[in-house]
Amino acid sequence: MAPILEVKDLNAGYGRFHILFDLNFKVDEKEILIVVGPNGSGKSTTLKAIFGIAKVYSGGIIYRGEDITRLPPHEKAKKGLAYLPQTNNVFAELTVEENLRMAGYTLPPDVVDERVRTVLESFPFLKSKLHDKAKSLSGGQRQLLAMAMTLIREPDLMMFDEPTAGLAPIAAKEVVEKILWLRNDLGKTIILVEQNAKLGLEIGDNALLLVSGRIAYYGSAKDLLANKDLGRLYLGLAK
Amino acid sequence: MAAGISLYFLMASIGYASALGLLSMGLSLTFVTTKVANFAHGTIAMIGGITTLFLIDRYMYNVKGLPLFVTSALAGFIIAGVTAVVLYLVILKPLADRGSDVIGLMIATFAIDIMLQSILSMILNLAHGKHFPKLFGASVQSWDVTLNCCGTQIAESHVFLPVAAIILTILFHLFLTKTKFGIAMRATIENPDLAEVMGVNTKAVYTISWFISGALAGLAGALLVFSLKDTSPNNSNLIIVSIFAGSILGGLGNVYWGLIGGFLIGLAEKLGTQLLNLFYNNYLAPSLHLPPFSFVNYEKLMSLGLVIIVLLTAPQGLAGIDWGGLLSRMGLKTARSRKPEREV
Amino acid sequence: MIQNPFTETWILLVLVYIIVTISLNLEAGFTGIPNFGKAVFVFMGAWAAQGIGIRLAAYLLEKTDPGLAAEALKHLQEIGIGTYKSLVQAAGDTDANRIVVTSYIYPYFQHHLALAALLFTAVLAIALALSAAMGLFASFAAVRLREEYLAILLLSFSELMVMVIFQQTTSLNGGPQGIWAMRFGSNGLRTALILAAVFAAITFLYAEKLANSPMGRAMRAVRDDEIAAGVYGRDVARIRLKVIMVSSMIAALAGLAFIQATPSTVSMGFDRVKWTFFPWAYLILGGMANNVGAVLGTVIFLILQRLVQLLPVYISGTSTTIMTIIPYLSNILVGVIIILVLYFRPQGILPEKPSKTVDFHRILVEEGE
Ligand SMILES: Nc1ncnc2c1ncn2[C@@H]1O[C@H](COP(=O)(O)OP(=O)(O)OP(=O)(O)O)[C@@H](O)[C@H]1O
Ligand SMILES: [Mg+2]
Numbered sequence: 001m002a003p004i005l006e007v008k009d010l011n012a013g014y015g016r017f018h019i020l021f022d023l024n025f026k027v028d029e030k031e032i033l034i035v036v037g038p039n040g041s042g043k044s045t046t047l048k049a050i051f052g053i054a055k056v057y058s059g060g061i062i063y064r065g066e067d068i069t070r071l072p073p074h075e076k077a078k079k080g081l082a083y084l085p086q087t088n089n090v091f092a093e094l095t096v097e098e099n100l101r102m103a104g105y106t107l108p109p110d111v112v113d114e115r116v117r118t119v120l121e122s123f124p125f126l127k128s129k130l131h132d133k134a135k136s137l138s139g140g141q142r143q144l145l146a147m148a149m150t151l152i153r154e155p156d157l158m159m160f161d162e163p164t165a166g167l168a169p170i171a172a173k174e175v176v177e178k179i180l181w182l183r184n185d186l187g188k189t190i191i192l193v194e195q196n197a198k199l200g201l202e203i204g205d206n207a208l209l210l211v212s213g214r215i216a217y218y219g220s221a222k223d224l225l226a227n228k229d230l231g232r233l234y235l236g237l238a239k
Numbered sequence: 240m241a242a243g244i245s246l247y248f249l250m251a252s253i254g255y256a257s258a259l260g261l262l263s264m265g266l267s268l269t270f271v272t273t274k275v276a277n278f279a280h281g282t283i284a285m286i287g288g289i290t291t292l293f294l295i296d297r298y299m300y301n302v303k304g305l306p307l308f309v310t311s312a313l314a315g316f317i318i319a320g321v322t323a324v325v326l327y328l329v330i331l332k333p334l335a336d337r338g339s340d341v342i343g344l345m346i347a348t349f350a351i352d353i354m355l356q357s358i359l360s361m362i363l364n365l366a367h368g369k370h371f372p373k374l375f376g377a378s379v380q381s382w383d384v385t386l387n388c389c390g391t392q393i394a395e396s397h398v399f400l401p402v403a404a405i406i407l408t409i410l411f412h413l414f415l416t417k418t419k420f421g422i423a424m425r426a427t428i429e430n431p432d433l434a435e436v437m438g439v440n441t442k443a444v445y446t447i448s449w450f451i452s453g454a455l456a457g458l459a460g461a462l463l464v465f466s467l468k469d470t471s472p473n474n475s476n477l478i479i480v481s482i483f484a485g486s487i488l489g490g491l492g493n494v495y496w497g498l499i500g501g502f503l504i505g506l507a508e509k510l511g512t513q514l515l516n517l518f519y520n521n522y523l524a525p526s527l528h529l530p531p532f533s534f535v536n537y538e539k540l541m542s543l544g545l546v547i548i549v550l551l552t553a554p555q556g557l558a559g560i561d562w563g564g565l566l567s568r569m570g571l572k573t574a575r576s577r578k579p580e581r582e583v
Numbered sequence: 584m585i586q587n588p589f590t591e592t593w594i595l596l597v598l599v600y601i602i603v604t605i606s607l608n609l610e611a612g613f614t615g616i617p618n619f620g621k622a623v624f625v626f627m628g629a630w631a632a633q634g635i636g637i638r639l640a641a642y643l644l645e646k647t648d649p650g651l652a653a654e655a656l657k658h659l660q661e662i663g664i665g666t667y668k669s670l671v672q673a674a675g676d677t678d679a680n681r682i683v684v685t686s687y688i689y690p691y692f693q694h695h696l697a698l699a700a701l702l703f704t705a706v707l708a709i710a711l712a713l714s715a716a717m718g719l720f721a722s723f724a725a726v727r728l729r730e731e732y733l734a735i736l737l738l739s740f741s742e743l744m745v746m747v748i749f750q751q752t753t754s755l756n757g758g759p760q761g762i763w764a765m766r767f768g769s770n771g772l773r774t775a776l777i778l779a780a781v782f783a784a785i786t787f788l789y790a791e792k793l794a795n796s797p798m799g800r801a802m803r804a805v806r807d808d809e810i811a812a813g814v815y816g817r818d819v820a821r822i823r824l825k826v827i828m829v830s831s832m833i834a835a836l837a838g839l840a841f842i843q844a845t846p847s848t849v850s851m852g853f854d855r856v857k858w859t860f861f862p863w864a865y866l867i868l869g870g871m872a873n874n875v876g877a878v879l880g881t882v883i884f885l886i887l888q889r890l891v892q893l894l895p896v897y898i899s900g901t902s903t904t905i906m907t908i909i910p911y912l913s914n915i916l917v918g919v920i921i922i923l924v925l926y927f928r929p930q931g932i933l934p935e936k937p938s939k940t941v942d943f944h945r946i947l948v949e950e951g952e
Contacts, residue, residue: 053432074438088433091426102426105419106438276731278619278738334925341730342617343925346863349619353856354918357911364907476855477746480739487735536751543743550724550732 002065003028004157004189005050010059012049018057019045020213027157027191027206032183034204034221035193038234042213043193044086047159050191051083052076063157078106082155086162086193089146092135096126096145099134103149115152122181123148140171147178158182159191164199172196176203197235201225209234243517246391249510251466254397256505257404258459262478263485263501264408265452267494269323270486271428272448275331275344279352281479282359283453286322287315287460288467289359295382304384308399311461319457320450326351327449332442352479383465396465403462407455408498415494424448477539481508484542488549490556500557504542512538589889591772595844597885598779599837603862604869604877605783605790606833611863612872612935613794614826615806617734620721620741622858624714624831626850628838629764630749631710633846634675634756636765640688640702641674647698648691655687677753680762684846693769703767710835717744718831719824726820726827733823742855749850761849764842775844782836789833790874802826803872856914864921870931879932884920888913 003026013019019042027033035043048054050061052073061069068076073083091099100119104112120127123144129137137145143163150158160179164172180203182188194200201207204221209230217230224230266280277283291311299307334347385392415421427434427444435441485501516534524531553559603625610616645652652670659679660666667673673683692699721740725732749756756762768774793799805822842848861884869880891913895905924931 051436053436073436077436077438083436085433085436088430091429091433093429094422094425098422098425101419102422102434102437102439105423109419270731276735330922334922337926337929339925339929342611342615342734343929345617345619345731345734346867347922347925349860349863350918350921353860354915357914357918361908361911364911365904477742480742483735483739487732491731537747539743539747543739546736546739547724550728550736554728554732 004064006062007050008060008062010049010061011057012045012054013057014054020049023215025208025215025218027189029189030183030187031205032190032192032203034200034207035191035210036197036200036207036235037210041210043210044161046210047083047161047191047193050159051081074106077153080156081159082150082153082157083159084146084150084161084163086165090134090142090149093133095131095133097130099145099149100152103152107153112152115154119148119151138171140167140174143167143175144178155188157189157191161193162195165195172199179203198225244513246389247393248513250393250397252506252509254400255463255466255509256502257401258463259481259485259505260498260502261404261407261455261459262482263489263504264494264498265455266482267486267489267491267497268448269452271492271494273327273331273335273445274341275348278345278348278479279326279355280456280482282352282355283319283323284456284460284463284478285359286319286355287457288464289362290315290318290457291461291464303382304395305399307382308396308462312403312458315457315461316454319460320454323449323453324446327446332445380465380467394465396462400462403458411451480539481505481542484546487546488556490558493558496556496558504545507541507545508538511541591776592844593885593889595772595775595779595841597882598776598783599841600862600865600881600885601783601878602779602786602837603834603858604865604881605786605874606830607862607866608872608874608877609790609793609830610826612866613799613806614802614823615730616823616827617730618737618827618830619734619859620737621834621862622853622855623721623741623744624717624834625838625858626745626853627714627717628710628835629842629848629853630756631706631713631835632839632842633762633764635709636702636706637674637680637684637688637762638671639705640692640765641670641683643698643702644688644691645670647695651687651691655683659683675754675762677757677760677762680757684763689766692767699767702765706765707839710839711832714831714835715828718827722824722827726823738855741859745850745853756850759849759851761847764846766843766846771846772844775840778840778843782840786833786836787874787878794874861917864917867921867931868924870933870935872935873931873933876931876933884917888917891916
């Protein structure tokens, strides 16, 4: 089976700041790819480059066999990609309902109604908060709202940037469970940037270890978890 | 009325304050969307004023009252709105796209202000006697019908202005909360990148915000003209100070508070000054043997004074005040634990 | 015969504007302070010679030659202008000012040079102190806030001072009629030229020295990244305040020199187009944060404005319509040029010279935020 996403010789950055060097990897249908690495190693930039927010200098991004390297973000969204930024991923001043509707901005109104209803079934806690401003939600609830928002557009490939950052363990667990549910029950493909390497590598199929914008490891997540040298060097994994 | 403030003056103050509310609201709007502090806003309002003069001179010399107000307001709304859009698309947006910083954009609006004022002055200079023959030397105030109300007289435009301001504010609020584009506008104001990710055409949002801002200014200007004694474009010279004062009082980053800030500044300038005048000359001066003093010519200083006080005590303006916490501390409301987050 | 367009008056304008533009450069160019209220600081220099200087002159005259002062008061009474208690009062009054100044004060100080020198020193000191104090007062409320606040506050302050307070309060500066300023020497234009030339030279040398000093580097650090500058131990607000006060003093020098040639200018004459916007335009054309650029921009623009002003003379004699719209056309031209410069060459004709300042952004990026 052809991979859903293929990244070839990707060089990207911001203006004159060249951050990513020659990245090569692919993601198969229904795979969870975990991206790990030290702070500032380019994890977020990788997702941004794929989604078209960071500048791609050279290389290609192939989605379902089609070259989408130069498409603007909202075109990529239409094709089925979704990207959840690391921070500011909901509109704090808008109500929960308005946030969900914004997520379906490019869809016809009746479709949005329908999808909001479906998504609310999966995130029942949002139902009682529909008319609250998003800034009144807790950090974990916000991540879940952001996740619900990406689901409105029924994407196939979802990219999450550290959705558990700053969350209490219980809330983080809830978010991780939701990600597993997305893959297992809804059949989504997922690229997950995760600060907590142990947590991430346990649920991931493959892992990508970035160091200073280059790939230091790419392969099975379980193997990386077991790899003492890399683990200790870059991921702060004990033993 | 008691204390020497007539109903006519009270309504005039409210009319002026309403216009200032619309002006400050529009200024705040383009500031929160495009990050431009628009120094030309007062002159854009003046375009509405000139429109009124033109209409009266050409077509509505014998029309008075409501039909005249509605026509002038609509014409000012559209012409100033279109002007603002053109200024944004032709000058400010290209500059912003080229990476002009905050100061660059401010100086650009400063330049726009001076160009617009020069054009308006030129029109008026050439127009007097030639293009606006009937208005030469006339006061537009006389087109403002006075109503007999409550045993005294008030001017119609002073009733029309607050009513128009209320209607427009309600419409604008409905637009922002009930329409898809309005919600997208609020989303863009908060986080343009995320809005873009959601598929919002933020360029269109910015353009519309300039239209609304200019249109509200044009409408306010078209109606304010009825309170002016003469038709010099210098009249817009100082109103920019009051508009900015209103926006800063409101917090500079919030449209609704901009409206309230502008309204309060308007009241302070007119009513506040008058009250100060009465208090000083009727009570303070006689009892302390101070010479009488007329504060009326200094009404604009009210706005500067208020701005300095706000910047020193609560630079986030009225929008930054934790009203819920304030009420609960005064025992008027049960406290809510969460603190309002700072707007970015 | 075609007249020489570049008269002494024009040269005076060039010198005076060089002073104002360089002082704006210290604020806007080097420190990133958007001073949109330049006009009031220029006016403060003028007012030191006008509202204050002329009263001081009257006071000195009254003290050193009471007989002459009494004679002047009697003269005023005789020609029916009014009865005044003192020469100081008469000098500050719009009705009596002109006669007192031209017939008594000017001639008196032309013959008492030591006294004139004393008076000049006092007026200069007052101009500097007053303008610095105004700079402090106009900006302290916003000096810790974002640039927009500072810009708005300075604009509002300047407009209200010039257009409301000084316009409405006749006792300060004669209000709309104005009063004549203390003029030194027998030829106002010549005095103005000498003063402006000396002040301009001092200003230029000072600005160049400041730009290359540690203070200059601190100013650029504040401009380029105020948060980083704060992190690295610079008190951003203090630096801004200092620069505003110093620049205001320099702007006052321009006002003091200018008023010598045009002693009867009213406060409204210091409007925001001429004394705030024009210096900004000159600076942007010449190049922000480059003092030579500031001078160059001023000269180029003033040549251009002069040519536009003389346009009707060269084209078709004088048509009144064209005469009335010429100033407006000139303003529009300045606006258009500024927007074109901002678009096509935002760094101006002479860009900022590369300096040895540390790029705070670089450090932050390299240190990983
Ligand atoms: N907008 C930007 N402009 C310039 N450089 C940037 C920008 N955003 C990030 N960088 C730089 O790019 C590098 C990689 O950043 P990135 O956000 O991808 O790291 P990350 O691996 O996601 O780190 P973290 O774990 O802290 O989220 C860093 O050196 C950062 O300073
Ligand atoms: Mg990151």
